[in-house]
Amino acid sequence: MIEGRRRKAVYRKNKRRRKGGSMKTKGGVSRRACLVITGLLLIAVCAGTARAASDYPTKSISIVIGVPPGGSTDMAVRVLAQFMEKELKQPVVVVNKPGAAGTIGGYAVASAKPDGYTLGYFPGSASVPEVFTYFYAAPYSSNDLKPICRVHVPVITVAVKGDSPWNSLKELVEHVRKNPGMKFGHIGKSTTQYVTMTTIARAEKLNLVDVPFDGDSTMIPALLGGHIPIGTPVLYVVRSLMEGKKLKVLAVALQKRAPSAPDLPTIPELGYKLPYVPFFGLYAPPKTPDEIVKKLEGAARKIVEDPEFLSKNRAMDIPVEYEDTAAFEKYLARYKENIQSFFKAEGLAK
Numbered sequence: 001m002i003e004g005r006r007r008k009a010v011y012r013k014n015k016r017r018r019k020g021g022s023m024k025t026k027g028g029v030s031r032r033a034c035l036v037i038t039g040l041l042l043i044a045v046c047a048g049t050a051r052a053a054s055d056y057p058t059k060s061i062s063i064v065i066g067v068p069p070g071g072s073t074d075m076a077v078r079v080l081a082q083f084m085e086k087e088l089k090q091p092v093v094v095v096n097k098p099g100a101a102g103t104i105g106g107y108a109v110a111s112a113k114p115d116g117y118t119l120g121y122f123p124g125s126a127s128v129p130e131v132f133t134y135f136y137a138a139p140y141s142s143n144d145l146k147p148i149c150r151v152h153v154p155v156i157t158v159a160v161k162g163d164s165p166w167n168s169l170k171e172l173v174e175h176v177r178k179n180p181g182m183k184f185g186h187i188g189k190s191t192t193q194y195v196t197m198t199t200i201a202r203a204e205k206l207n208l209v210d211v212p213f214d215g216d217s218t219m220i221p222a223l224l225g226g227h228i229p230i231g232t233p234v235l236y237v238v239r240s241l242m243e244g245k246k247l248k249v250l251a252v253a254l255q256k257r258a259p260s261a262p263d264l265p266t267i268p269e270l271g272y273k274l275p276y277v278p279f280f281g282l283y284a285p286p287k288t289p290d291e292i293v294k295k296l297e298g299a300a301r302k303i304v305e306d307p308e309f310l311s312k313n314r315a316m317d318i319p320v321e322y323e324d325t326a327a328f329e330k331y332l333a334r335y336k337e338n339i340q341s342f343f344k345a346e347g348l349a350k
Helices: 002-019 031-055 071-088 100-110 169-178 192-204 216-224 235-243 290-304 307-315 325-345
Strands: 061-065 092-096 118-122 146-152 157-161 182-186 208-212 247-252 280-284 320-323
Touching (some): 061 071, 071 092, 071 235, 071 280, 100 118, 146 325, 157 169, 157 192, 157 216, 192 325, 235 247, 280 290, 290 325, 320 325
Antiparallel strands (some): 118 280, 146 280, 146 320
């Protein structure tokens, strides 16, 4: 009989639980109440995030770059930061994190808090690192960066010593054809410099030997000293040498002529189809709110239309070629596809 009462009590208790009438947690709060509280907390968090995005920015912003201080890239992003300060009404600080083809800086942004206060300014090697796995392995991929806009296009040159007998790229090509095994300097096989000369060599069936350098600072002395007959430095770095007749620039790796150097022909107009041209873009960490990305994109759009900004960039031999978020995302997709095809053809793709 006692056993029967126990069974009835258990049955009534389970029935109440199924109805949800008296389901309690250990703390005495119903599970239904817990669900309500959780929902309210989520709403509060979402509201706070939305409010933070709408108020953005309220403090200083950092722009991470993957190169050391000095040089045209560092100078270009510092000018951009100055104009961003004016537009966003907050300090904008440039943070140098050089190394590993820019991917140390890239990872710093990819792993940063997605609140819009840590941004990145990167070239292709740091923007789409998964394409370059033949040369290095990065702890992130392009999916871990959120494109904001494309800003600059650095001017890569094909340069020779000032007293060399070649006054055009055509004359140089003809000389290399008759003298196979000539050397050209570059700053890494993941760079536009290497791609540019390799594209020309492939098109003309030339035998060129590539010689890697740490940067323009070591390549240019080798070029001036006659240790390599061909170099691929950035125009800004060799501008004074070109004007002083110490070096000749035969062509630039751009789709259209640089405003600061309208007399220098481009590689494509000389008959060579480049798989891509260099670029620098602005990025945010993944999951950065779209509202913040739109604010940054809008600020950049106003900046690149400022005559003073354009004038300063022209003085640094760095053309401004702005693309908004949507256009930049398409550009990156094409870039990735083109560079993968190039490396596959060169036997440099895994």
